[in-house]
Amino acid sequence: MKGTVQITSSAIMIILLLVVDRSEGDPRSQVLNLTCSQQRATSANFIPNFVRVMEEISTRIQTSHRATAVMGTGPDLIYALAECYGDLSADDCMICYAAARTAIPVCLPGVGSQVFLDGCFIRTQNYNFFEENAGSNDTVICGNTTRYGVSLDSARQAISDAARDAPTNRDYFARKVALASVGTVNESTYVLADCWGTLNESSCKECLERASSSIFRCLPWSEGRALHTGCFMRYSNTNFLNADPTRGNTNNGGNAKSQLIQRNCENQQLNTRTDFSLNFGQAMADISTKMETSHFGTAVTGTKADKVYGLAQCYGGLSTRECNLCSAEALTTLPGCLPSTGGRVYLTGCFMRGHSQLALDCMEAFSARNIGGAF
Ligand SMILES: *[C@@H]1O[C@H](CO)[C@@H](O)[C@H](O)[C@H]1NC(C)=O
Numbered sequence: 229m230k231g232t233v234q235i236t237s238s239a240i241m242i243i244l245l246l247v248v249d250r251s252e253g254d255p256r257s258q259v260l261n262l263t264c265s266q267q268r269a270t271s272a273n274f275i276p277n278f279v280r281v282m283e284e285i286s287t288r289i290q291t292s293h294r295a296t297a298v299m300g301t302g303p304d305l306i307y308a309l310a311e312c313y314g315d316l317s318a319d320d321c322m323i324c325y326a327a328a329r330t331a332i333p334v335c336l337p338g339v340g341s342q343v344f345l346d347g348c349f350i351r352t353q354n355y356n357f358f359e360e361n362a363g364s365n366d367t368v369i370c371g372n373t374t375r376y377g378v379s380l381d382s383a384r385q386a387i388s389d390a391a392r393d394a395p396t397n398r399d400y401f402a403r404k405v406a407l408a409s410v411g412t413v414n415e416s417t418y419v420l421a422d423c424w425g426t427l428n429e430s431s432c433k434e435c436l437e438r439a440s441s442s443i444f445r446c447l448p449w450s451e452g453r454a455l456h457t458g459c460f461m462r463y464s465n466t467n468f469l470n471a472d473p474t475r476g477n478t479n480n481g482g483n484a485k486s487q488l489i490q491r492n493c494e495n496q497q498l499n500t501r502t503d504f505s506l507n508f509g510q511a512m513a514d515i516s517t518k519m520e521t522s523h524f525g526t527a528v529t530g531t532k533a534d535k536v537y538g539l540a541q542c543y544g545g546l547s548t549r550e551c552n553l554c555s556a557e558a559l560t561t562l563p564g565c566l567p568s569t570g571g572r573v574y575l576t577g578c579f580m581r582g583h584s585q586l587a588l589d590c591m592e593a594f595s596a597r598n599i600g601g602a603f
């Protein structure tokens with residue numbers, strides 16, 4: 229044995245690019261950071277335009293992982309962008325997008341909103357920000373529960389590789405996995421890098437170079453996220469990535485149970501009442517939280533004429549996941565009724581409604597005259 233190099237049992241094993249399969253996707257719809265523009269819109273048409281621009285985005289995101297839309301002119305002008313990260317299935321994209329769409333109305337009547345989730349992103353502004361890739365709000369969130377021991381180099385390499393590859397990949401998305409274990413300690417690294425589709429390749433590259441140098445500062449902590457104006461990156465020692473869509477199991481069959489059948493909006497308009505729109509948004513947010521774990525949810529927000537009642541129900545037989553997908557579709561469709569006093573959406577697997585106190589008063593008068601009127 230003399231003179232030979234001995235490889236001990238603590239040798240570091242690094243196997244690159246092994247992908248772990250998952251039977252079901254994770255929409256990663258936790259909100260990481262929400263920022264609102266402090267400047268307030270002065271035009272009464274701004275909120276109705278916000279609703280319209282988001283309605284457009286909601287339609288486009290159904291068939292794509294990214295969407296942009298522009299509405300209005302002058303003080304009503306609004307630009308919106310939504311992006312799902314590349315490893316989400318179409319269904320998971322819809323669920324994540326719905327959570328993001330439900331989070332941003334708190335910013336109204338601010339002229340801008342921006343929300344990062346672990347699986348998707350939305351930004352709205354009163355100016356064209358589509359080509360911005362950096363800004364004063366670029367930030368990094370480091371985990372602080374576990375640390376890497378000796379596998380720092382493989383972590384750093386996987387992060388650099390993801391940042392290098394995403395700009396030239398389809399969808400500006402890259403994922404990297406570096407499996408590593410030291411003795412009994414698992415020191416694997418999972419990385420995701422994603423640029424918004426409105427950037428050009430060099431601008432995406434620049435964004436991810438900055439993002440990767442930002443998250444390097446999280447090391448040796450084993451979790452880091454970079455939230456930049458034009459891109460998102462994350463690395464972790466736990467596997468947060470969804471199965472590679474090219475390996476099948478992209479969709480999970482919930483789709484047939486979340487088709488829109490009909491949307492009925494009230495005829496009456498409340499477009500000058502900012503508080504009503506805010507309360508409606510809050511009611512949707514409250515219902516959204518409840519529907520994550522239940523097939524039924526109600527919410528009451530606000531007071532007097534601006535009071536909003538919301539209700540959602542998934543039909544029996546839907547799995548939790550199917551219900552999540554159906555309520556995601558409902559949550560992104562119903563707000564399109566604004567600025568009217570409310571509305572209902574009927575889908576194949578669920579039902580959702582939201583109404584102002586005013587609309588309910590009218591309906592009560594109506595159903596008093598029509599015994600058995602369905603309310
Ligand atoms: C940064 O965030 C603040 C709110 O936290 C917002 O007022 C400001 O407009 C944002 N700046 C940019 C450049 O997006």
Ligand SMILES: *[C@@H]1O[C@H](CO)[C@@H](O)[C@H](O)[C@H]1NC(C)=O
Binds near residue numbers: 359360428429430
């Ligand atoms: C890419 O976009 C940036 C920002 O809009 C711009 O300054 C740059 O000239 C563009 N580069 C190319 C090669 O088109």
Ligand SMILES: *[C@@H]1O[C@H](CO)[C@@H](O)[C@H](O)[C@H]1NC(C)=O
Binds near residue numbers: 260262365367
């Ligand atoms: C969100 O990001 C902004 C801009 O970087 C930062 O000022 C703020 O503290 C962050 N908020 C949270 C809750 O992390």
Ligand SMILES: *[C@@H]1O[C@H](CO)[C@@H](O)[C@H](O)[C@H]1NC(C)=O
Binds near residue numbers: 372
């Ligand atoms: C870890 O981060 C959390 C949240 O930012 C903070 O409250 C806590 O004090 C941190 N713990 C350590 C050990 O730094």
Ligand SMILES: *[C@@H]1O[C@H](CO)[C@@H](O)[C@H](O)[C@H]1NC(C)=O
Binds near residue numbers: 408409414466
């Ligand atoms: C480390 O743990 C992950 C699960 O988090 C697993 O997929 C991977 O195989 C483990 N790596 C090794 C080398 O055991």
